Amino acid sequence: MFGMAIHGGAGTLPRADMSAEAERRYRAGLQEAIDAGFAVLEEGGTSVDAVTRAVMLLEDNPVFNAAKGAVFTLDGRNELDASIMDGSTLKAGAVCGVTRIRNPVTLARAVMEKSPHVMLAGVGAEEFASTQGFSFVPPSYFHTPERWRQLERIRGGDAGLSALTISHIGTVGAVALDIHGGLAAATSTGGMTGKRYQRIGDSPIIGAGTYADNRSCAVSATGHGEVFIRTVVAHDICSRMRFGGRDIGTAVREVVLEELPPLGGEGGVIAIDARGEIVIEFNSQGMFRASRRQGELAQIGIYA
Ligand code: ASP
Numbered sequence: 001m002f003g004m005a006i007h008g009g010a011g012t013l014p015r016a017d018m019s020a021e022a023e024r025r026y027r028a029g030l031q032e033a034i035d036a037g038f039a040v041l042e043e044g045g046t047s048v049d050a051v052t053r054a055v056m057l058l059e060d061n062p063v064f065n066a067a068k069g070a071v072f073t074l075d076g077r078n079e080l081d082a083s084i085m086d087g088s089t090l091k092a093g094a095v096c097g098v099t100r101i102r103n104p105v106t107l108a109r110a111v112m113e114k115s116p117h118v119m120l121a122g123v124g125a126e127e128f129a130s131t132q133g134f135s136f137v138p139p140s141y142f143h144t145p146e147r148w149r150q151l152e153r154i155r156g157g158d159a160g161l162s163a164l165t166i167s168h169i170g171t172v173g174a175v176a177l178d179i180h181g182g183l184a185a186a187t188s189t190g191g192m193t194g195k196r197y198q199r200i201g202d203s204p205i206i207g208a209g210t211y212a213d214n215r216s217c218a219v220s221a222t223g224h225g226e227v228f229i230r231t232v233v234a235h236d237i238c239s240r241m242r243f244g245g246r247d248i249g250t251a252v253r254e255v256v257l258e259e260l261p262p263l264g265g266e267g268g269v270i271a272i273d274a275r276g277e278i279v280i281e282f283n284s285q286g287m288f289r290a291s292r293r294q295g296e297l298a299q300i301g302i303y304a
Helices: 020-042 047-060 104-114 122-131 145-155 161-165 225-230 233-242 248-259
Strands: 003-011 080-086 091-098 119-121 172-177 183-189 210-212 217-223 267-273 278-282 286-293 299-303
Touching: 003 020, 003 047, 003 217, 003 267, 003 278, 020 047, 020 172, 020 286, 020 299, 047 080, 047 104, 047 172, 047 183, 080 104, 080 210, 091 104, 091 122, 104 122, 104 183, 119 122, 172 217, 172 267, 183 210, 183 217, 210 233, 217 225, 217 233, 217 248, 233 248, 233 267, 248 267, 248 278, 267 286, 278 286
Parallel strands: 091 119
Antiparallel strands: 003 172, 003 286, 080 091, 080 183, 172 183, 210 217, 217 267, 267 278, 286 299
């Protein structure tokens, strides 16, 4: 059995604010990414390759809040966070606060595979990237007018529902099980609109936004990062399975529906276990998501 799930962020998604054209672009982006990741698995590729492929496409797509199309910090910059974990080896890599790497997930993967470290930040991460032959893009590559307008609304003190809610949505992630029995997870984000510079969220933190362990499951999270760090969401789900005897659905629902809401932790997760069971759960109005298992068609969703 093999399969995978991807997400493109979660949060308050007022249906009225979503034009038919915007919805079409989100769905097309999810379809493209799930197809590409799934093709890797169909060809016998590893779960690490599949999640990397899917996340790279979502990073390149300006509708999502990761790499191109990332949200802006309060001082008008794009600071990108990403992480990846291989459930077969428990190796992991992460970067945070990078500003010139086109696909931060590929740099996170290089940290995992080519360095003795797990997490590199800012200029140190970019210096490592240059030693690994990465090419750089100018920071303006990540800019989109839509994200800039969201920053201006927040700077202008617009407390309107859409300004505060839809403005961070679009973090991306993927989880996969390959034909060899290996699990992997990856997450990439621009963070939250109007974040202070050098604020780091949950997405690059192993155990919070991303975790994978063949003995339990692979998880990628999206939502209010501060709360997801405090509740160590991804590792908590894996631990409930490994030490608490929960099945994947119970473990995910306990964390997303019981632990997060009392703390204001709006968001959701995608998860897959070693048998290919996929669980997608969110406590928000919506979550951009897609999944596909061996022998089945892809499923794509936005609203509950
Ligand atoms: N979790 C991300 C962060 O806090 C944002 C999101 O997923 O919407 O940086």
